[in-house]
Amino acid sequence: MVENLNKLTFSGYGRVLRDSLPNRGFPSGAQWQESVQYFSAEGLCFYRQSAGPVYLDFELGMTVLAVRREGETAYFYLDKPVCLPAGREFAILPYQTECSVRLAQPAGAQLEVLEPVTAAENLKLGDRLRVGEIYTLFYREVESGFLFKGEQHSMFELTYVDRGALHCVVDGNGVELHQGQLMVFGPQQWHMQYTDLDMTARFLTVSFDLESEFAARLPDRVFDLSSAEAAQLRQIVRESENMDAYSGDFIRSYLKLLLLSVLRDTGSEKKRLKTPVALNHENEIVSRTLQYVADHVCDKLSVEIVSREVGVSASHLTALFHRQMNISPGEYIRRVKLEESKRLIREGTMNFSQIAAQLNYSTIHHFSRQFKDKFGMSPSEYAKSIQSE
Template sequence: MFNKTTSPNFKDFGDITYKELDSNTSTFYKFSNKSIKNFKLTTDDNTMISVSKGVVMILVSLGINNIKSFIINRNLIIKKGVYFNFISISDEAEILISSHSNEFPLVDLEEEYTYSSISSSLNINEIYTKFYQEKGINYNFPGETHPYWELTYVDNGVLSTTVDGKDYELRQGDLIFYAPLQFHTQSTLDKNSSSYLTINFNMDFNHHELLCNKVFNLQRESYSVVSNLIKELSNDSIYSNDLALCYLKQLIIQTLRLENSYSQSRPTTHMQQTYENQLLNDIIKFINDNIDSKISVDTLCSHFCISTSMLHSLFKKNMNNTVKNYINELKLNKSKELIKSSTYTLSEISEILGFSSIHYFSKKFKSSFGVSPTEYSKSIYK
């Protein structure tokens, strides 16, 4: 974070003043530099500085090695014997300097000091297309290239893809990027179906090697970002497009951080959070492994020896969802996967997933997806 010249830390180098500088007796400087190679040295106690345009960072030191930086937010008086110089944070800046001597000896720095601006290194300019695709078994897309980025996120099932002649397999929660002009195919296997999100977009990003030719398995914190992205892409509310671009950028940055974290030691976390993360992961795995059984809150509490309130708290805090809703959503998504496999009848699917009746299953399915299981099945194999 930046320090301001009104900070107590600036007291060693000078102080603020509400006195205005006389432009007729002051020296005017206009500059846009983002780095400095030398310092000016104050030779009296009356050096006054005022910013007349832009955002200015003043660099100060009592020697030439221990450099401190402050954003100028008031008129200043610099103490005698202080080394100082300026960097323009804005595109350009203007200042006034008033001093009795008007002479500032220059002292070269051992190394050039450069300001690292807070700017974006990854810009998404436009989303071209957005599809939520649901493919049954033996789907085969022979491949294409195009001059823009593409993202594919697998929501359910298994998706196979070939990128520049190399084969990859994506499962639920996996994400892959295709760079501009990178040839890629997509297909499902003879025993698997797949549901996945596909987004084509224009992005300014120079480090293709960080995203391409690899499969990313998203962590839990990215699931809500994907959910919000899908929501805004399907929304016509004001600024939904802007939010969608923000969520897409957030997803990409979190993916880049995930990749980078593999080569770094992970920071120590609070013991309680570590325990909660492990417990929640175990509960989610248990639910996924037993989704074809009748799972209740009591079943989970008994199996993991925790209270009902703790279970609800875990899901609310980390999943922003209730346990019951999570299980129902998982069952309904699983039902779509089973329908696409064309192995079971709708009655069998209802029974496999533990719904009380085919009528209740159909009601919940239509409430969640807007179509009945029968209509959904016809749309897949139309």
């Protein structure tokens, strides 16, 4: 980072001259020679004048003065005349593409050219994290027994639980998010979500593009948000509800602030989801099962059929589901089919008998009974309720 040039900050490197002095404090006389040196962004070097002091002043262009002392380099914005003592190593860096500097040194002396400038990376404040397109932003409340059967995509996605509890399964690794907790799914991470039969949830989901060297620190962690971080999420929701010409920029800015804040917290290993080597195989089995059910929701499914497809016994699959997801595979299959039936009812292209047949229920009565047990209303009552919305 470039420092402000003043007597205090520069005292260890040289002298800042008073620009109100004649000739801006530069010496005059036959024992001194002056020149104007041009510098471009290419071929920059460090210099040293051992025969005496060097006087420098900016002429044209935004100019940075790099000064070395005891192996450490400091950068100053050259907007005042300065004097460097004999032997001080320095370099002139154009802040943009080119600059020119007025220079005075002892007559007949030549600057000693040292090594090229190879590192000047902290001259400007840059973006360590860049939020790109925001694709989805949903803030919703879901009923008990909610199930999202899963997806994977090329963008990042965060989920924040505002009330209740929500189960998230990513790459077969299950975790329960509670109020005030946030989780980020990385690109191409397959993930699904559900609530317990006795628990509702209200949560925010945002999917977005992200470029950062630190982006890999975000997935596979649970973050407990501070009140300030939760307030940033509330601002995102508020802007999404009152969209105007500037809301998109505000949403992106609040999201960036939130991500930067939680990235500072990633040093806390206690929040990272531990996946011992022994669990990797189990997570893979659970993940394959979830994806198989999602891809074959219209097939005839049972625990025995699914376990055979993923290459384990029914009892082993049941034990894995209880341990990883706190739900039986049979209950999971039922929930996926019933959520799909709601989608088909909303589409309105099939009657209830056709939907039951499409999802491989043995009878329409079996379908209707499971639907009512799960949602507290019959399929026909559900169809009427969405027509009145």
